[in-house]
Amino acid sequence: MFTSILLQVLINGILSGTMYGIAAIGLSLIFGTMRIVFIAQGTIIILAAYGSYWLFSLIGIDPYVSIIFIVPASFILGIGFYQGLFRKVARAGQFPTLLIAFGLMALLENLMFVMFTGNARAVQTSYASYALTVLGMKISFVRLMAFVMALAGTAGVTLFLKKTMLGKAVRAASENLGYAMMVGITPHTVNTITFAFGMGLAGLAGVATATTYGFDPFSGFVFSLKAMIALAIGGMGSVAGGLFGGILLGVVESYAAFFLTGGWADVVSYAVFLLVLMFRPEGLFSRDMSAKL
Amino acid sequence: MANPLLSVTDINVRYGDAQALWDVSFEVREGEVFSIIGSNGAGKSTILRTLSGFLCPNSGKIEFFGSRVDGTSPMAMVNLGISLVPEGRGLFSNLTVLENLELGAFPKRSRPLKQQSLASALSLFPILARRQSQLAGKMSGGEQQMLAIGRALMSRPSLLMLDEPSLGLAPMVVKAVFETIMILKAQGMTILLVEQNIHQALRVADRACVIKTGRITMVGTGKELLADPEIHRAYMGTLR
Amino acid sequence: MTGRRLFPSMIVVAACCAVPFVFDPEKSYLVYFLFTASIYVTLAQSWNLVAGYTGQVSLGQHAFFGLGGYVVAIAWSRGLIGYLSPMGIVMAGVAASILAILIGIPLLSKLRGDYFALGTLGLGEILRLVTIQGGSFTGGPMGILLPASSFGTIRPHYFIALFLAVLAMAVSLYMAKSYVGLALVSIRDDEAAAEANGINVLKFKVLAFAVAAFFAGMSGAVLANYVFTVDPQGFYGLNWTLYPVLICVLGGAGTITGPIIGGLLLTAVFEIARYFLPEIHPIFSGLFIILAIIFLPHGLVGLRVRGVAKGKGGAG
Numbered sequence: 141m142f143t144s145i146l147l148q149v150l151i152n153g154i155l156s157g158t159m160y161g162i163a164a165i166g167l168s169l170i171f172g173t174m175r176i177v178f179i180a181q182g183t184i185i186i187l188a189a190y191g192s193y194w195l196f197s198l199i200g201i202d203p204y205v206s207i208i209f210i211v212p213a214s215f216i217l218g219i220g221f222y223q224g225l226f227r228k229v230a231r232a233g234q235f236p237t238l239l240i241a242f243g244l245m246a247l248l249e250n251l252m253f254v255m256f257t258g259n260a261r262a263v264q265t266s267y268a269s270y271a272l273t274v275l276g277m278k279i280s281f282v283r284l285m286a287f288v289m290a291l292a293g294t295a296g297v298t299l300f301l302k303k304t305m306l307g308k309a310v311r312a313a314s315e316n317l318g319y320a321m322m323v324g325i326t327p328h329t330v331n332t333i334t335f336a337f338g339m340g341l342a343g344l345a346g347v348a349t350a351t352t353y354g355f356d357p358f359s360g361f362v363f364s365l366k367a368m369i370a371l372a373i374g375g376m377g378s379v380a381g382g383l384f385g386g387i388l389l390g391v392v393e394s395y396a397a398f399f400l401t402g403g404w405a406d407v408v409s410y411a412v413f414l415l416v417l418m419f420r421p422e423g424l425f426s427r428d429m430s431a432k433l
Numbered sequence: 434m435a436n437p438l439l440s441v442t443d444i445n446v447r448y449g450d451a452q453a454l455w456d457v458s459f460e461v462r463e464g465e466v467f468s469i470i471g472s473n474g475a476g477k478s479t480i481l482r483t484l485s486g487f488l489c490p491n492s493g494k495i496e497f498f499g500s501r502v503d504g505t506s507p508m509a510m511v512n513l514g515i516s517l518v519p520e521g522r523g524l525f526s527n528l529t530v531l532e533n534l535e536l537g538a539f540p541k542r543s544r545p546l547k548q549q550s551l552a553s554a555l556s557l558f559p560i561l562a563r564r565q566s567q568l569a570g571k572m573s574g575g576e577q578q579m580l581a582i583g584r585a586l587m588s589r590p591s592l593l594m595l596d597e598p599s600l601g602l603a604p605m606v607v608k609a610v611f612e613t614i615m616i617l618k619a620q621g622m623t624i625l626l627v628e629q630n631i632h633q634a635l636r637v638a639d640r641a642c643v644i645k646t647g648r649i650t651m652v653g654t655g656k657e658l659l660a661d662p663e664i665h666r667a668y669m670g671t672l673r
Numbered sequence: 674m675t676g677r678r679l680f681p682s683m684i685v686v687a688a689c690c691a692v693p694f695v696f697d698p699e700k701s702y703l704v705y706f707l708f709t710a711s712i713y714v715t716l717a718q719s720w721n722l723v724a725g726y727t728g729q730v731s732l733g734q735h736a737f738f739g740l741g742g743y744v745v746a747i748a749w750s751r752g753l754i755g756y757l758s759p760m761g762i763v764m765a766g767v768a769a770s771i772l773a774i775l776i777g778i779p780l781l782s783k784l785r786g787d788y789f790a791l792g793t794l795g796l797g798e799i800l801r802l803v804t805i806q807g808g809s810f811t812g813g814p815m816g817i818l819l820p821a822s823s824f825g826t827i828r829p830h831y832f833i834a835l836f837l838a839v840l841a842m843a844v845s846l847y848m849a850k851s852y853v854g855l856a857l858v859s860i861r862d863d864e865a866a867a868e869a870n871g872i873n874v875l876k877f878k879v880l881a882f883a884v885a886a887f888f889a890g891m892s893g894a895v896l897a898n899y900v901f902t903v904d905p906q907g908f909y910g911l912n913w914t915l916y917p918v919l920i921c922v923l924g925g926a927g928t929i930t931g932p933i934i935g936g937l938l939l940t941a942v943f944e945i946a947r948y949f950l951p952e953i954h955p956i957f958s959g960l961f962i963i964l965a966i967i968f969l970p971h972g973l974v975g976l977r978v979r980g981v982a983k984g985k986g987g988a989g
Contacts, residue, residue, distance in 0.1 A: 177791060179732075228967055236966045238730055238790065239922060243966070246915055247959025254956060308532050309539060312525045319523040322485065324511040324540035324588065361911065365798060368791050403806050410799040417792045418779035 148277050149398045150391060155283040157390020158290035159352070162345045163367035164374065164382035165297060166338035171376055172314030173327070173334045174230065176237045180245035181342055182363030187248060188214055188346020189355050193261050196350075203263050203351050204285065207344065214343025218336035226335070227328060245361065252357035260354040268351070286348035293344045294383055297337060301379065306333060369413040375422060436499060438463045438623050439484075439515075439592055444493030444503070446483055453479040455647045456493070461592065461625055466618050468626045468638035468655065472668070476647040477627040478520060481596050484625070485517040486510040497592070512540045516590035520597045522581040526570025530561055530580055533569050537587025546589060554583040557616070575606035582613060593617065594625040599633065611637055631668045635659040689835055693828045704827055708899075710940040711834035712892050716913065717920040717932035718841035719888035725921055725931075726845075726854065727881040728861030729781065733793025735913035736800050737886040739905075740772060741765035741893030743804065746817040746903040756823035757833065762894040769890025770883040781878040801909035816904025819897070830899045837895060841888050846929055848884070857881055889913075915958055923965045 163181055170178045191210050195201040201209075225244065229236045270281040301307040306329075313320040313330040321327065349355055349363075366389065374385025392412060397405035437460035446454040454476050461467040471477050482488045484495065486507035495503040497513060505513070517523075525533055534554055538547040555562040558579040564572065569580060578598055585593055595614070599607040611633050618624060618637070628634035635641055638655030643664065651658065658664055693704050716734060723731045744765040748754045754761035780792040804811045811817070848854045856877045859867040868874050893913075897903050916939065917932075924935020939961075946957055 179794075225963060225967070235724075235728070235730055239918060240963055240966050242732070242915070242918065243959045243962030245959065246911075247956060247963065250956040250959060305535065305539070308528065308536055311528060312532075312536055315525050315527050316523075318487070319519070319525065320536075321487075321507040322511065322517055322519065322523055323536050323584065324508045325536070326508050362798075365795065369795075372788075372791065403802055407799060407802045407806065410795050410802065413795045414776075414792060414799065417783075417788050417795070418776075421783050421788045 144277065149394050151277060151279060152283070153391035153394030154387055155279070155287045155390070156352075156394065157370075157387035158287050158383065159345060159348055159386070160366050160370045160389050161383035161386025162290040162293050162341050162348075163363060164370035164386045165294060165379050166341040166345075167367050167371050168376065168379055168382040169297070169310070169334040169341075170338045171371070173310065173317070173330045174226070174234075174237060176234050176241060177368060177371075178338065179238070179241045179364050179368075180248065180360075181338065181367055182365070183245045183248045183252075183357075183360030184214070184217075184339060184342040185346045185349055185363055186355055186357065186360040187252065188343040189350040190252060190256060190261070190346075191343075192347045192350040193263050196263050196265070202265065203347050207289075207347050210347055211340050211343040214346070215336045215340040218339025219332055221339065222332045222335040226331070230327070230331060245364070249357050249360060256357065258356050258358070260356045261350075262354040263350045265351070280352075282351045286352050289344055289348050290383075293341050294379070297341065298379060300337070310334060365413075366409065369409060369416075372413060372416045372421065437461060438498065439625070440496040441480075441484070442494050442496070444483065444490040444495065446479055446488055446490050453647050454483070454490075457644070457647070457649055458493075459642050459649060459652065461623060462640075463623055464618070464621055465639035466614065466624045466626060466637050466655075468628060468634040468641040469644055470628055470631050470634050470641060470658075470668070471644035473629070475644045477644060478596060479647075480644070481517060481519075481594055481625075481627055484510075484594060485515065508540075511588050511590075512542055514542075514589070514591035515594065516585040516588045516592070517594045518581045518585045518596060518598065520600060522577045524569040524577055524581055524584070527568065529566050529568055530572070531565040533580055533584050534561070534587055537584035540588050543587060543589045547587070550587045550589060554586055557586075557613070558583050574602050575609065578602065578606070578610055579613070582610075582617075586617075590622075592623050592625060594627075596627050597629060598626070599628060599630045607633065631664070632659075686835075686839055690832070693831050704831055706940060706944065708827060708831045708834050709944075710936050711831075711838040712896060713916055713920060713940055714838045714933055714936035715834070715841045715888050715892045717917040717924070717936050718838070718845050718929075719885040719892075720914075720917040721921050721932050722845055722848065722857075723881045723885040724918075726849065726861065727857045727878055729878055729882065730790045731793045731882065731885065732790050732914050732918075733796045734885065734889045734917055735909055735911055736793065736797040737769035737773065737889035738893035738896075738913040739797070739800060739804070739903075739909035740769050741890030742897035742903045742908040743811060743817075743893075744768045744890070745894040745897045746819060747811065749819055750817050756820070757829055757898050762833070762891050762898075765894035766887040766891040769886040769893075773883040773886035774879055777879040777882040778875070781882065782875050797909055797911070797914070801905050804905045804909065811905075812903070814905060816902055816907070819901040819903075821901040824901070827899075830895070833898075834895050837888070837891055842929060842933070844884065844888075848881075849929065853877065853880070912958070915962075919958055919962050919965070922962060923969070 163185060167178055167181050170176070188210050191213070192203045192206045195206045195209065196203055225240055226237060229240060267281055271278045272281060272284065301311055309320065309325045310330050310333055312323070313325055313327065317327060320330070367386070370386035370389045371382055372385070373388055374381030374383070389409060393405055393409055396408040400408065439461040441460065442458050443456045444454055445452065445456060457480065459467070469477055469480060479488065483490055486505050486509065489504045493503070494501055497515065502510065502513065525536070528536070534551060535547070538544055538550055543550065560576055561580055561583055564576070569577065572580065582595070582598070598610050602610065607630065614624060614626070614637050626634055626638065635655045635658050641653065641655050641658050642649050643651040643658070651661070651664070653661070689707060692707060696703050716738065720731065720734050723729050742765070745754070745761045748761055748764065776792065776796055780789050783789070805814045807813060848857065856867070856872050859870070859872065860874055860877060864874055893908060897908070920935035920939050921932055923938060924933070925931030942957065
């Protein structure tokens with residue numbers, strides 16, 4: 141009996157963990173080429189979540205259908221953000237770029253707060269509380285869908301990176317930008333691509349968030365932190381690592397929430413984060429062939 | 434006499450307050466192998482970094498096929514037809530041999546001919562054909578050097594620049610590398626070679642120059658410099 | 674600062690000291706304005722030290738700020754210290770520095786600046802969450818209320834804040850001109866070279882971080898004394914990192930006068946925005962950071978903000 145509860149906790153952890161994972165993959169892509177941790181990632185996810193929410197509340201578009209609009213829109217937004225905000229400062233180094241990300245996060249958060257108020261939102265579809273029963277365990281339908289979406293997103297990005305020339309260029313530039321320039325790869329090109337994909341993934345995660353959690357304008361910051369934790373655990377600059385890190389984080393959180401009261405579960409997550417950063421910053425899954433950074 | 438392919442005139446390069454190159458001038462003619470020799474820290478790598486677009490000379494000019502190229506970005510340089518094999522090979526260790534080669538054809542002008550270039554690179558270096566799916570980081574030094582040269586050829590350059598190709602390689606492998614250089618020259622490639630291995634560098638060179646603390650001190654044909662007693666004394670110790 | 678510039682600064686400081694006597698603190702807005710500006714300037718100078726001079730982007734000043742506020746609040750509510758106790762304020766600063774040293778040593782010993790930035794971000798969150806969980810010790814999510822009846826006039830608060838700001842500037846100045854400053858800047862510009870030159874990079878990084886924490890902690894303590902309450906959201910809020918960053922970016926990081934000008938400007942802008950556009954004013958902080966970095970990369974005072982992009986990969 142107890143084992144089936146533990147298993148249930150595990151499953152929930154894996155399901156929510158993939159959401160962190162997909163946010164982490166976006167971070168990982170951007171980090172690979174621009175060498176900054178894009179702190180505003182979580183806030184963009186929330187922006188997309190609001191998009192999905194308003195499409196549903198005002199026009200009645202089902203969130204899973206809204207993916208068709210939101211993901212491409214996020215993609216284009218990513219290109220726009222890079223060209224508009226980051227392109228000029230990319231040359232100035234990581235410091236200003238990091239600060240712009242920080243500023244963007246603050247700007248978007250407060251903008252959403254002013255426009256949408258701080259009330260928590262969630263998309264309440266007719267099937268929101270539907271749960272499947274598999275092997276004696278209840279699995280929430282929307283969480284399962286979020287899981288599927290995350291996997292699909294991961295697969296899409298992996299295919300892009302492995303099979304297309306641009307994807308290979310991104311991988312090359314992530315490993316060594318100087319060498320990439322020697323074969324004619326322009327930094328701005330790969331930066332734009334990773335930004336676009338990073339935002340696209342954020343859009344996907346946003347729809348998933350809207351269907352599974354309540355959110356408010358300031359949830360983004362915590363989401364970013366969780367994604368960073370996932371990335372730190374899994375290894376910066378590694379797509380698979382990001383996903384695994386996210387899942388691991390989800391599982392740790394799930395068990396912590398189960399065994400500990402209230403807010404301590406979050407403390408555990410951050411404590412793990414700090415410990416990993418302090419003592420094994422290359423992550424638990426890093427398998428980089430080039431010399432350790 | 435035909436116009437030189439590459440013409441470097443009085444370039445000065447400074448790193449902050451330290452000057453690395455002083456009034457450096459030389460030219461590379463089409464179809465020849467031109468070697469730059471000198472000891473560590475003399476400025477050889479600085480020259481290549483400047484020629485490949487990573488550094489902008491503080492003064493002087495660089496002309497490629499008669500047009501000014503000093504200050505151009507590295508990406509534009511490759512697109513113009515100047516390809517660099519950097520010191521340390523410059524490979525993407527996490528990518529496979531094939532992927533490294535494919536990326537060599539990334540510049541726009543070389544993309545239409547990618548399959549052709551790939552075929553000739555693989556026939557020039559059969560070992561690469563056998564190891565296409567291996568990660569570049571897992572290969573031996575000699576194999577990596579072949580891959581690096583192969584990748585540089587993928588961009589169909591008019592000028593191939595090699596930075597210390599013999600570095601860290603066993604003598605047998607070094608021999609193979611220089612044989613490859615001779616083959617490429619026979620195919621009509623113009624090669625600029627920067628080397629610490631004086632003997633090999635001068636042996637394959639049509640013309641060469643010596644750089645010492647940022648200045649060109651001698652210019653001549655490969656044979657001339659090879660026989661020069663000063664060079665023997667300064668660089669080759671008791672080799673002969 | 675040469676003697677030439679020292680004299681005008683002393684005039685300015687003297688003028689600031691005179692303000693609460695010339696203007697009636699109860700009725701004049703200027704006193705409150707300068708008080709608030711002083712706190713921001715102190716925080717900005719502290720961040721400047723660790724980020725502008727040493728090149729380590731800390732995103733966790735709010736952790737030390739909040740800690741300082743809470744140390745004072747906890748000690749005061751238990752009768753260990755009294756209203757505006759100097760010992761309390763110093764204690765807050767020391768507590769913050771100790772935390773900085775403990776966290777700083779492992780975080781700063783890694784070569785990557787991002788780890789440090791992330792770690793400090795996480796630190797703030799951890800402290801905030803732990804404080805919420807703290808039960809009666811920390812007052813939980815509601816925080817701690819302090820005896821407001823002790824409040825007489827804003828004057829002592831004003832002078833303490835002013836003193837702190839001047840002290841922060843003096844310490845920054847001293848560190849900048851001394852061997853320490855030279856070491857810090859060389860670390861910012863090229864860590865590997867600094868190490869090769871025999872500079873104990875870790876020691877100096879941790880030193881800068883600890884001094885920055887010291888001032889941030891004291892700032893928090895000063896604010897706690899003024900508002901007579903501490904709570905997790907207000908004192909551990911990200912704003913306390915956002916504002917000093919913005920100030921330094923606007924005014925020019927890596928300089929001494931930059932944070933001052935930026936601090937005054939920012940306080941002015943916020944107060945104006947709060948008065949005329951009360952709903953929208955939080956948006957501005959983020960917007961300003963972005964605009965400032967894009968259009969004023971050197972800040973108003975005009976010193977370069979060095980990037981840390983070395984080695985493989987890069988931002989542009």
